[in-house]
Amino acid sequence: xxxxxxxxxxxxxxxxxxxxxxxxxxxxxxxxxxxxxxxxxxxxxxxxxxxxxxxxxxxxxxxxxxxxxxxxx
Numbered sequence: 001x002x003x004x005x006x007x008x009x010x011x012x013x014x015x016x017x018x019x020x021x022x023x024x025x026x027x028x029x030x031x032x033x034x035x036x037x038x039x040x041x042x043x044x045x046x047x048x049x050x051x052x053x054x055x056x057x058x059x060x061x062x063x064x065x066x067x068x069x070x071x072x073x
Contacts, residue, residue: 001025013038 002024009020014036022042023030029042
């Protein structure tokens with residue numbers, strides 16, 4: 001499993017910043033908080049989002065498929 005902290009993320013349960021991390025492997029992705037018992041399975045949400053898009057038959061324009069690169073001066 002791969003563990004990655006999410007910079008600037010705020011826990012929806014305890015409200016603390018920079019305490020959220022994501023555990024991911026080939027089949028699943030789980031978001032957890034190190035300060036409280038909060039956990040959310042993100043792999044199920046992704047599948048639900050894909051299912052909704054299939055029902056809508058929504059067509060994304062090219063700007064949504066290819067993110068823009070913003071250069072800071």
